[in-house]
Amino acid sequence: MASLSKPGAPRFDVDVFQNEYLAQGAREVNAIVTVTATGGGTSGGRPLDAGAAGGPGAAVVLVIDCSGSMEYPNTKIRHAREATAAAIDELRDGVAFSVVAGTHEAGDIYPGNGRLAVAGRDTRAHAKDALRRLRPNGGTAIGTWVTKARQLFDSRPEATIRHAILLTDGRNEHEKPADLQRALDSAAGYFTADCRGVGTDWEVAELRRISDALLGTVDIVAESSGLAEDFRSMMTTAMGKQVADVALRVWTPVGAQVKYVKQVAPDVADLTGRRTEAGPRAGDYPTGSWGDESRDYHVCVEVPAAAVGNEMLAARISLVLPHPDGTAEVLGQGLVRAVWTDDLASSTRLNAQVAHYTGQAELADSIRDGLEAHRSGDLDRATAKLGAAVKLAHASGNEGTLKLLRKVVDVVDEREGTVRFRKNVSEADSMTLETRSTKTVRVKK
Structure with a gap:
């Protein structure tokens, strides 16, 4: 974890959660980056600066x-x-x-x-x-x-x-x-x-x-x-917003490249296509304005394969505030590591945060695909996709999304994702499910 801030300015903390161990020949490194902003001269929710x-x-x-x-x-x-x-x-x-x-x-x-x-x-x-x-x-x-x-x-x-x-x-x-x-x-x-x-x-x-x-x-x-x-x-x-135009800067070493950057909490939003170059091997991904809040990002980096025993810095994640003169103030920083091992238990263990948010992104995709299939008249695909969504929502404890799903499908078995499409689903319920499908729940750290 790293945090850098000026007196009276919001404090930004950056935490990185990952399983840094890779099997021999593996190249994909995944990490959840949690950014938390606090303080900044607020009192009772009223910004003072x-x-x-x-x-x-x-x-x-x-x-x-x-x-x-x-x-x-x-x-x-x-x-x-x-x-x-x-x-x-x-x-x-x-x-x-x-x-x-x-x-x-x-x-x-x-x-x-x-x-x-x-x-x-x-x-x-x-x-x-x-x-x-x-x-x-x-x-x-x-x-x-x-x-x-x-x-x-x-x-x-x-x-x-x-x-x-x-x-x-x-x-x-x-x-x-x-x-x-x-x-x-x-x-x-x-x-x-x-x-x-x-x-x-x-x-x-x-x-x-x-x-x-x-x-x-x-x-x-x-x-x-x-x-x-x-x-x-x-x-x-x-x-309540206190700082604007904050960017998530991802630096990768020679031979490595960013596969994607997604916000995964409180909503799923793909930022990959919003990258702007920020110097050698670095790119900025916009995050907008911040108040007192916390957000999670999923960063996936592809690194060169290495032999067992090798380790490397896969990425350096910085929260930065760009200035008009081309400089940038670093508000917080975290590191993503890669360590190659022949220990099967270490290399196959899924980090809880990565696994959770991968499921949340899959949940949003399943809902979108299911509703699209229903609109096109493919009831079998719609039922399968929304059944998968019910299973994912149940497994991750996303009770809000599960409640919205129940207004569109009858749930026979939420653990297995067995559902039947309801008859005469209201347009409001269907649109509410689609609109809020990207809402996620925080993983318990």
């Missing part, structure tokens, strides 16, 4: 779907206004913020003119008054919403923590997929975003694509009456 999300170094944009479908039923737009007001109430004094109405275009309804307001008693009240202008009318072009948020954040270059909350009730039907991708490519690494789908007429894969690109969360709010509490919770979490 100016760079934290509670001070002038933070900016938030609330993007609310105002397409025509938000009028059906008419309680949906009313609940969206109430949720936005609840989120505004959670803003700390000094945070820059804006409210955007998203249709086939994007309009900033408060404060307007491409600016952000500064949260205080008066601006919160004026912003809530302006929510009357959130009226359903038009189509859905989410790429324009993302671009508008980027432009608004540009107006506050001093903000180091930039976060958006994006709500939609439908599919991205009024722009080409390439338009959305261009907007995401421009925004990735510049701000983070939590995405929410209300109702059941939106696409899980589409919204997850947006949240993954912007290193945020995705969830379903099946009934619009639940929006206010969800928005309040999201904003509270956003206000």
